[in-house]
Structure formats: structure tokens, C-alpha cells
Amino acid sequence: xxxSLANKPVDSTGPARRSVRLGLRRxxxxxxxxxxxxxxxxxxxxxxxxMDDFEDIVVRQLLQSGMQELIAxxxxxxxxxxxxxxxxxxxxxxxxxxxTLPADLASLRPGIHVLDEDGERETNINVQDAxxxxxxxxxxxxxxxERERFVQELLVAIIILGTLASGALALMFAGYLxxxxxxxxxxxxxxxxxxxxxxxxxxxxxxxxxxLAAAFDRYQHRLEAFLRREREFAADASHELRSPLSVLKxxxxxxxxxxxxxxxxxxALERMNRHAAELGGLLDALLYLARTESDPHASVxxxxxxxxxxxxxxxxxxxxxxxxxxxxxxxxxxxxxxAPPRLADLVFxxxxxxxxxxxxxxRVHVYVAPDRIEIWPWETSAEDAESPQRRSDExxxxxxxxxxxxxxxWELTPTDTVLRLEFSAGEPA
Numbered sequence: 001x002x003x004s005l006a007n008k009p010v011d012s013t014g015p016a017r018r019s020v021r022l023g024l025r026r027x028x029x030x031x032x033x034x035x036x037x038x039x040x041x042x043x044x045x046x047x048x049x050x051m052d053d054f055e056d057i058v059v060r061q062l063l064q065s066g067m068q069e070l071i072a073x074x075x076x077x078x079x080x081x082x083x084x085x086x087x088x089x090x091x092x093x094x095x096x097x098x099x100t101l102p103a104d105l106a107s108l109r110p111g112i113h114v115l116d117e118d119g120e121r122e123t124n125i126n127v128q129d130a131x132x133x134x135x136x137x138x139x140x141x142x143x144x145x146e147r148e149r150f151v152q153e154l155l156v157a158i159i160i161l162g163t164l165a166s167g168a169l170a171l172m173f174a175g176y177l178x179x180x181x182x183x184x185x186x187x188x189x190x191x192x193x194x195x196x197x198x199x200x201x202x203x204x205x206x207x208x209x210x211x212l213a214a215a216f217d218r219y220q221h222r223l224e225a226f227l228r229r230e231r232e233f234a235a236d237a238s239h240e241l242r243s244p245l246s247v248l249k250x251x252x253x254x255x256x257x258x259x260x261x262x263x264x265x266x267x268a269l270e271r272m273n274r275h276a277a278e279l280g281g282l283l284d285a286l287l288y289l290a291r292t293e294s295d296p297h298a299s300v301x302x303x304x305x306x307x308x309x310x311x312x313x314x315x316x317x318x319x320x321x322x323x324x325x326x327x328x329x330x331x332x333x334x335x336x337x338x339a340p341p342r343l344a345d346l347v348f349x350x351x352x353x354x355x356x357x358x359x360x361x362x363r364v365h366v367y368v369a370p371d372r373i374e375i376w377p378w379e380t381s382a383e384d385a386e387s388p389q390r391r392s393d394e395x396x397x398x399x400x401x402x403x404x405x406x407x408x409x410w411e412l413t414p415t416d417t418v419l420r421l422e423f424s425a426g427e428p429a
Contacts, residue, residue, distance in 0.1 A: 029170040036166020044155035063126035067137045091136040180209040281346040305335040331368025378419040
């Protein structure tokens with residue numbers, strides 16, 4: 001069972017933020033592609049339907065003019081040969097002999113008709129009655145249909161090429177379009193809270209990016225004011241709390257030298273000394289948590305882990321309940337970590353005290369490795385309801401310890417049986 005004690009911040013780069021979305025550059029390219037597709041498709045549709053209407057007008061005029069010439073020719077010379085060519089031919093039948101015609105022609109009424117409109121050989125026929133005869137003027141458009149297919153393929157190619165050209169233009173101009181946003185991102189990424197880079201809005205045009213830069217400027221001012229108040233509070237708290245604590249420790253040292261102090265008074269004095277040390281450690285931890293990342297006073301050093309824990313084990317001998325708990329420390333003698341020494345000693349000491357005070361066993365094991373420390377047996381849920389003295393000694397809770405470890409770059413993971421303290425490779429914040 002894994003239990004996190006600290007309120008861990010939400011990782012802005014994790015799954016909560018990174019849903020499946022396109023970046024700004026890709027969205028610009030996608031918008032250009034859609035625009036190019038719509039524009040080229042609209043052009044192709046207009047060209048196709050315009051061409052179709054124009055073809056229909058031309059064919060109708062051709063059929064009507066050809067029919068008029070045919071009727072005029074037959075009136076002038078009934079025996080004149082009918083026009084015939086590869087694309088056009090004419091036919092004249094008496095109205096009384098319509099039954100001799102093929103069924104598809106005999107069923108046609110006067111007017112313009114289209115046969116096999118969706119086939120390979122589109123045929124247009126103008127049918128007219130004049131002087132007791134029925135005139136058929138036929139124009140075949142099979143070669144025109146082939147050209148129509150070529151035009152359709154050409155229009156499809158125009159749509160594809162127009163879309164690809166729009167995408168190419170988007171790739172060329174996307175960098176220019178998002179350059180102000182990238183410049184703003186670089187400035188924000190390189191800025192630190194206590195070293196602002198100046199007025200950001202003045203570096204951008206009066207547009208949407210400029211408005212965003214002005215918003216960052218206002219946020220920077222608010223952040224500066226907040227950090228200034230935080231530093232002032234930390235300085236005041238450090239001075240105002242450490243001064244009475246120093247007076248208290250000095251008074252306890254004076255009392256310790258009093259030879260007339262009874263045994264009961266010595267026990268009370270030792271308890272007050274212990275609580276004064278806990279209060280000093282608590283003050284150090286709270287001030288460290290309140291400091292900013294750039295605080296130069298948070299000095300760190302290499303801490304040898306195995307000697308440190310053995311010293312803590314010797315100091316803790318006999319400090320447990322009525323039956324002393326033995327602390328056994330083993331591990332790598334070269335293991336070390338980087339941290340502020342006072343805070344590291346504070347964390348180690350409180351973890352060991354918690355393990356000793358809460359265990360029901362007679363021995364606590366501590367294993368030291370370069371990347372972690374393990375303490376067992378570890379009991380997180382055991383609380384002795386009959387010992388208020390034990391509960392009063394728990395001044396430094398695991399929640400605050402976990403927050404402190406998180407700030408140091410460590411991870412505190414208690415389970416039902418083992419406490420694991422894992423170290424990071426770098427220095428603490």
C-alpha cells in the first residue's frame with residue numbers, strides 16, 4: 001500500500017493537461033489546409049457547373065440552328081440530301097410513317113431530348129414537325145463526354161493541388177505567425193520571480209499577444225509583491241521567534257547548573273530541553289519551506305548517511321518507552337546525499353523517533369543505501385490511547401515531514417511495515 005503524505009502539486013505536463021490536441025503551428029497548418037480545400041473545391045464546383053450550363057446552351061443553339069437550316073433546306077428542295085457527319089446527322093419521316101421508326105425514336109415528341117444521358121455515348125436530338133413530316137436532327141457528344149471526364153479529373157487535381165499549396169504556404173508562414181508567441185514563451189520561461197525582465201508589454205505590438213504580455217507584466221508585479229511580503233514575514237518570524245527561544249534555552253542552561261534541583265525537576269528540565277530543541281527544529285523547517293528557490297541562505301552539503309544514522313541510533317538508545325528499543329543500522333558506508341545539514345538531521349531524527357516510539361517490537365532496523373533509507377518495522381496506525389505522554393511528544397507530524405522531504409527533493413513513502421525515504425540525484429530546491 002502506497003500512501004502520499006504531502007499535498008503534491010499537480011504536474012502541468014502530465015495527463016491532466018496533455019489531452020490529444022494540435023499545437024498552435026499544426027492548427028495554423030490545418031486551418032490553411034481546410035481553407036485551401038474549401039476554396040479550391042468552390043472554384044472547381046463553380047467551374048464545373050458553369051461549364052455544364054454553357055455546354056447545354058451551346059448544344060441547344062446548335063440543335064435549333066441546325067433544325068431551322070434543315071427545314072429550310074427541305075422546303076427549298078424536298079430531294080436535297082440530308083446533312084450527315086461523324087457528330088451530326090438528320091432524318092425526315094412522314095407523320096404517317098412513324099411506325100417504321102425504331103421505338104426509341106417513334107416515342108419522341110417534338111422538342112429537344114437527350115438519349116443515354118449517363119452513358120458513354122450521349123446523344124442530343126431536336127424533334128420538329130413541319131409540312132406533314134417529322135424532322136430529327138441528331139448531334140452526338142461522345143467526344144465531348146470524354147473531354148468532360150478529362151475536365152473532371154483536372155478539377156480534382158486542382159482541388160488536391162490547391163489544398164497542398166495552402167498547406168505549403170502554412171508551413172512557410174506558420175513560423176512567422178507564431179513567432180511573437182514563441183518569443184513571449186521564451187521570456188516567461190527564462191524569467192525568475194525575484195529577477196523580473198522589465199516591462200514585457202513594451203516589446204510587443206498592441207495586439208492579442210501584446211495584451212497577453214501586459215497580463216504577464218501585471219502578474220509579475222503581483223508575484224513580486226507576494227514574494228516581498230513572504231521574505232519580510234520569514235525575516236520577521238525568524239528574528240521574533242528565535243530571540244525568545246534563545247532566552248528560553250539560556251534559562252534552561254542556568255537551571256541545569258542548579259545543584260539544589262530535585263530529581264523530578266531534572267526530569268522536567270530534560271523534557272523542556274527536548275521540547276525547546278523540537279521547537280527550534282520546527283522553526284527551521286517552517287522557515288525553509290517559506291523560502292524561495294533562489295534563497296542564498298539555504299546552504300547544502302554532502303551528508304554521510306551511515307555515520308549520521310549510527311550517531312542518531314546511539315543518541316536514541318534508552319529514549320523509547322519503558323522497555324528500551326534497540327536500533328540496528330546497516331548499509332553502504334559510502335552512501336551520501338546533498339541537503340542542508342540541520343534539516344537533514346531534523347528529518348532523520350524525527351523519523352527514527354517515530355519508529356521507536358510507535359513500534360511494538362524490541363528492535364528497529366535501518367538500512368542505508370545510496371538512493372534510499374528503509375526503516376522497519378513501521379507502524380503508522382498504532383496509537384496508544386492510554387499514553388497521552390507519547391502523543392504529546394509527537395510535535396513534528398509526518399505530514400510536515402513529508403512536505404519538508406518534498407522540498408528537499410526526497411520522497412517519503414510509508415507502508416504498513418516499512419518506511420522508505422528515497423533521495424533524488426540533484427540538489428534540493
